[in-house]
Amino acid sequence: MSNSPLTPGIVPARLPVASYARNFADHTPPLDRHEARVAADRCYFCHDAPCITACPTSIDIPLFIRQIATGTAEAAATTIWSQNILGGMCARVCPTETLCEEACVRETAEGKPVEIGQLQRFATDTAMARGLHPFERAAPTCKRVAVVGAGPAGLSCAHRLALHGHDVVVFERRPKAGGLNEYGIASYKATGGFAQREVDWLLQIGGIEIRTGVELGRDVSLDQLKAEYDAVFLGVGLAGVNALRAEGEDKAGVRDAVDFIAELRQSEDLSNLPVGRDVVVIGGGMTAVDAAVQSKLLGAETVTIVYRRGQEKMSASGYEQDHAVQTGVRIIHNAAPVRVLGNGHAEGVEFAYTEDGPGGLNLSAETFTLKADQVFKAIGQTLSGTPAGLAVEGGKLAGHSGKVWVGGDCAAGGEDLTVTAVAEGRDAAEAIHAALTGA
Template sequence: MTATPMTPGVVPGRLPPDALAANFCDVAPPLDDHEAHVASDRCYFCYDAPCVTACPTGIDIPLFIRQIATGTPDAAGMTILHSNIFGGMCARVCPTENLCEGACVRMEAEGKPVEIGALQRYATDDIVLAEGHPFKRGPATGKRIAVVGAGPAGLSCAHRLAAKGHDVVVYDARPKPGGLNEYGIASYKAVDGFAAAEVDWLLGIGGIELRLGERLGEQITLAQLQADHDAVFLGMGLAGVNALGVAAANQRDAVDFIAALRQSDDLAALPVGRDVVVIGGGMTAVDAAVQARLLGAQNVTIAYRRGQDRMSASAHEQDHAVTSGVRIVTNAAPLAAGPDGVTLGYTADLPDGGMLNTGERVTIPADMILTAIGQRLEGVPHGIALAAGKIAVTGPGRTSVPGVWAGGDCAAGGDDLTVTAVAEGRDAAEDIHAHLMGGAVAPVDAPDMRG
């Protein structure tokens, strides 16, 4: 449900344009040459590097950092992009504190890891933002593959297939490609249209056709795709939004709020409440809460029904929210919502994983309520088996239907991260290629893309 302009207190232009511009500048500015060399010198270049194991795309992190340290950042960028074609965006949005940097030996020894994410951005930005594409297509195979979803999983799959000489058609329901990179992340994490620029760069390899505004189950069907293509990859993400259970006229999906902000050409035209309450405990909740604060909301509260240790938002993101002026209230479940506020019931986490309602309540003023309690899969074609509400897959994304693969947020078993979606799309592409060409599956880091 979308908050209407008539909701009292929800108005645009709470801050002047110069303040908004300052608030939404790059939250983590890029390293300069000196900073990159200092940061790279801290790496031990471990032979059996735990950071590589922690990276879902398996980037050879010690190698690319050594390449930066020896003055060849362009080679470092290519090392990254061979494994992760979305290396630029992942450098900005990955929860590195839980992945590569969390596993860094320096973290164990000193409590401060090598700045792997910042170094990855340093190495990839010049390549991604430059004219031309560094990879070339292999010889044409005559095979044609349909990819549903132009997000990280779908485009990663499409790029790897195009590099192998296949023709790829990517279908997406939205008017722009990019998926969550374009519509779903905080604006201050990827400024100056980087998400769109990265997609344009990726498409520069050729052999990828985009068909936008075409949704599976409406304009296209799985049967049609199977009839017209040699293989199909499903990477459409999670289009549905879970319902809160309590409703009010001033309630809005946090996903829609972030998407509207991401697509806005004038931040001063976006309405935001004076007192904003965000229901949820994940990254979407944090992104929505922080951006509401940056738009000029005076009081922003994240309310989560379980303890803080159960929040799926990383500790780094939680700290960022708090330092941005967001209050986090945990063990508080929404009971009722209205024009004046949200009534929360206090809870307690039980040792067996259950949750107890304590009977205590509190009402928090709210003229705007944003719900971020998870997304769900919609529009699954008949015959595709599900597991835990997502598409069931085996191995590198094989579904229950022969000739159909899946990956990213719509597939079971992942952790709903951009980097995981990229890895799953890439690995599915390798398996699709092997299936179509009758060969063995190549290692995912094989130099199959010609630089």
Template sequence: MQPDIAPGRLSVDTLCRHFSDAHPPLTGSQAVVEAERCFFCYDAPCIEACPTGIDIPGFIKKIQSGNLAGSARTILSSNILGGSCARVCPTDILCEGACVHVAAGDPPVAIGALQRHATDWQMQQATHPFTRAAPTGRRIAVVGAGPAGLACAHRLAMKGHDVTIYDAQDKAGGLNEYGVAAYKLADDFAQHEIAFVEQIGGITVQPGHKLGRDMTVASLTAAFDAVFLAFGQSGVRALALDNEGLPGVLNAVDFIGQIRRSPTKADVPVGRRVVVIGGGNTAIDAAVQAKRLGAETVTLLYRRGTETMSATVEEQTWARNNDVLIRTWAAPTALTATPDGAVAVTFTRGRAVDGRPVYDGAPFVLEADMVLKAVGQLVMDEPAQIGGPAIRTEGGRIAVDAFGRTSEPRVYAGGDCTAGEDLTVAAVRDGRNAAETIHADLSAVKEN
């Protein structure tokens, strides 16, 4: 027998509501009222907490005065993907978490919502806020059309270089297109933002081009003046258990990608009983979306306590508000098939002993029709294995210096394929900073 996994558990109208924008935008008057709560700190801790260093008091002050064009330009000059970051960033542990209102026991200024207000206004305008410099004649290849690649490409194009972005997927966008819950970036926002980025000119996107299959690092360095690697993490960690290939046992990132690709969500199969294994944002996104697709029960299990989950407290609360049961201190130890086609997942209870996890409790079993694995991702395609120079790696990721340079001349890297925070905003920072390094290096070569 097969597990009870089926599409269309809810009506199309219900699915449309469940996957619409989770956080509606501020109105103009709401934005002004919220902006007036800002203290406009001279030594603003919110700026320090933002990986891209946006002048947060500056852009909020411009909203307060009605200067949306200036506000958006302030944001986008530091973070060209400010629109998506406003929607997906864990602001509760970044800028809003550092807001001085929090120290006083008050709610933080809604920085993310204000950032969205300004950038959404800008994206609705006919003109781009930045102009492209005179062509330099230099050509740069960017591998990966996610946040790091797009940010790098935009900054390089703005400086007059010609950029070709290669991506293995059919659409550009990376995790913003395929790896984020549909209700976070609703209404095809990722593609609208890419079109906005491309307005600068000088950027060509080549989807369906995979590194190691359609080109190599060596072929790119031979054809371009510089190469920026931003292909993210292409592999998913296994549970390292027998029977991981049972029907109904899926990778959470593949499940999320399937939802993202579906216009109506009505054709996406979901189990009646769903178990999600993991404690990060991917696990939360998979669990909540399974519930919103019509799963009767969704249980998320994490091997340690909630305080060590990489999903923020806000994300955990969001899951619980969506009827997801979160169980902690549960380590998966076995997967077996049941006679009726379900998957029985055995967990061992754990606890903290002297600050370290110990799994010596009684086992328990949960039966599920669908098991979603969300225990982390890996960089599977080592540059040394996909043609070209043996680029140095550390811990399975590309090693870079503080400026985004790899061990090979004219090859740079950033985003999730390098060590870092694995955040969209951090990837944007990496891409932007690497572009500045590439521009400086190419300018130095030209002068010599």
């Protein structure tokens, strides 16, 4: 446990109580109506818009921006949701700077893209605030589909199946639906309980039952689901975490970054959440950045991200890396952990410098040590188990087999992004619908 008596440096209330609300306020405040109209007016409304191609869910971006520009934000939201039913959360967490906004013609011409993510948030927030759910179920098909995992892929799949008239039961191992949207992103990116509000809004389509606390392989088997339902979609995510494979990683004070983020996301009082004085985060992706930044916001004095390869190979976007540095996080590249130091609990981490050569990553004899009473592992996630009868490709579930479809982070291919998971869930639902109805 992070607050174990064996880890004396990890304590709560490092900051004045008022600081937590300020530090974890909305990182990117929403546009007001006037700001949205001004931002929308910058769009060229390209006929062959590269931003659409760059969006994993293929939202008609010029159309929804034109709808905002003409004062019809609700119509813009419907345009977004028709392709991405979790468009509100994606507007908050998508790395738009490397997707639609990077492809924007304004970015190419001026170095300043249209604020597509912010405009998407404006449209979806406006429509949700008015209670708008613009979709109605088709006539019942009398077909039942099991969806395992209530994360972005599972929820997207469930909504599209319900839209087509199928009855859907979603099985989720955690106490709440939402997956990474609820448990796995930085708190300041989605404030005010937005993840659960979006789930509640999505369920207005009807025909979807969510059963929490049910885990595949423990409470229900894949064979059972295949026998009881007409089709099964697996969007189980990646619940396992890679090991450091460094001496001493079992010491107190060393934990998985995803668990820390989940604990923070569910905390009702951040002043009660313990954090170390000197924090080291090992990894180079978004999980590493989110854990590091939030450690700093909780009051850690020094926070360092250490990544084994060069900056250009970090999967966290340049924008997120810059944000971490601006928050006071130091980033060290080309170094890998050798051992965690300390007598029972972490007191430091020894690293070796690395060289990325033709034969792979090589550790040099030159080492350095960082002081650390808390160490977070953020070096990638893995499947926690493989359902019998399913093929594995590159450590993930491959394709679909018979009555079973797969999508999201657990599926082979694609990037581990919320927006990609939404697209894969949506597309799997269309494939399931076609298989069940012959459409």
